[in-house]
Amino acid sequence: MxxxxxxxxxxxxxxxxxxxxxxxxxxxxxxxxxxxxxxxxxxxxxxxxxxxxxxxxxxxxxxxxxxxxxxxxxxxxxxxxxxxxxxxxxxxxxxxxxxxxxxxxxxxxxxxxxxxxxxxxxxxxxxxxxxxxxxxxxxxxxxxxxxxxxxxxxxxxxxxxxxxxxxxxxxxxxxxxxxxxxxxxxxxxxxxxxxxxxxxxxxxxxxxxxxxxxxxxxxxxNNLTDVLPVRGKAPERRLEERTLLIIRDGDSFLLRKRPERGLLAGLYEFPGIPGFCTKEEAADAVSAMGYEPLQIHVLPESRHLFTHLEWHMHAYEIRVSGIHEENDLLITKRELLNRAIPSAFRTYLEYYSLRQ
Ligand code: SF4
Missing domain, CATH: 1.10.340.30 (Hypothetical protein; domain 2)
Incomplete structure (x- = not known):
């Protein structure tokens, strides 16, 4: 130096x-x-x-x-x-x-x-x-x-x-x-x-x-305040497209725990699948999880920035009946709003905080 x-x-x-x-x-x-x-x-x-x-x-x-x-x-x-x-x-x-x-x-x-x-x-x-x-x-x-x-x-x-x-x-x-x-x-x-x-x-x-x-x-x-400090080029954020499946049974929401390692480790999230998918593909994914989709509608899109990653999210709300909780967590809307859900899903938490 x-x-x-x-x-x-x-x-x-x-x-x-x-x-x-x-x-x-x-x-x-x-x-x-x-x-x-x-x-x-x-x-x-x-x-x-x-x-x-x-x-x-x-x-x-x-x-x-x-x-x-x-x-x-x-x-x-x-x-x-x-x-x-x-x-x-x-x-x-x-x-x-x-x-x-x-x-x-x-x-x-x-x-x-x-x-x-x-x-x-x-x-x-x-x-x-x-x-x-x-x-x-x-x-x-x-x-x-x-x-x-x-x-x-x-x-x-x-x-x-x-x-x-x-x-x-x-x-x-x-x-x-x-x-x-x-x-x-x-x-x-x-x-x-x-x-x-x-x-x-x-x-x-x-x-x-x-x-x-x-x-x-x-x-x-020396008029260098706009030049210093020198910062190497930041690595570009990787873009990841996801479709969120917001699965509801009556007043309850289904959440899934993320893996114990990696991004948002061990936190609960709405289940998601990679890429953007159609309503039919989202319904198929929910069927594959063992639930019968009764109604499906489109929710707002959102994005979230992590340090090295950017999520672009599409989302569907899918109504089902008879959720079983073997690996998942079923919580009411009130619990949803009181639980620590990563801010990546803020758009949807705000969406539900405004709705019955
Ligand atoms: S330390 Fe920072 S704020 Fe202070 S004179 Fe230098 S450039 Fe300006």
Missing amino acids: DCGTFTYEAAECLVRWYRKNKRDLPWRKTHDAYAVWISEIMLQQTRVEAVIDKYTAFMQELPDIAALASVEDDRLMKLWEGLGYYSRARNLKKCAAVIMARHHGRIPHNYEELLALPGIGSYTAGAISAIAFGIPAPAVDGNVMRVLSRLLGSADDVKEPETKKNFENILREFYRDHPCSPAFVRNLTQGFMDLGASVCLPNGRAKCTQCPWQERCAACK
Whole structure:
């Protein structure tokens, strides 16, 4: 990496700015490691506004590691509903069980031990170390990479894992050369987060005139804020066509559990078949499941974006009678609206929430 170094003056300047401008967020009312951990996992790939209410409800119901380790899976999924990427919730529970078994229910006060826990990567280990314990450890995610790329004028591709390691090393060297108090480490770490979230924004929206680093930032001085950070081309999303079979018997809906591995693992969904099919083909598919289609009608189309995949969905509502539940789940409309169903099916949940 051929770029400037992160200086103590830059760090002090950011800490001063953070003290004046920090966002008032519920997880910032404490340095408790459990609260820091839950909030950081929720915030991954999810907007702060979407997390606030979910975080508060989650902490009320699962206030500590023991409660998380023993929560029912369905309840956990419900608490996570709307945040997406449900594997994060499952990993939280798995990790809580390991902390109960290996660390007497206490989150370890040590970066390396945190990193050894399931579902905790270098960013989360760094964030918990720094914010909860004041340990000088780097917490580098996409926001921090954008801020550092611009400040230091780095042209390295932030999609390369090597670039993240380089930024982590820059911060490690900074902490090695400049011993900092726990309070300074906390403020610096959260200062990076807030600067990336509210000032040094992506996609041509950097607010350099409000930035404490305006005078020292390489990108700002050289008119490169629209160029940095350098991002390799994102892989194109694969397009997948699906037909949903929304099978109803009276007031009840038939749901099927997805496989325990892969996309939306272990969650309930409306049964689907690959490709778009006609009414007759949909009726045949339902017959093949062992039900006799009585009525069928077309529902609205929808689409859903995953990170690497895009679903285009056609859907039919198919009325049947005498559903048996051997491998499937039969639930009423009220239960349907209260259960954690992946947001990929939001169009249909909204459709039924508006109808008798
Ligand atoms: S001066 Fe502009 S580009 Fe540089 S860190 Fe601040 S907001 Fe980002």
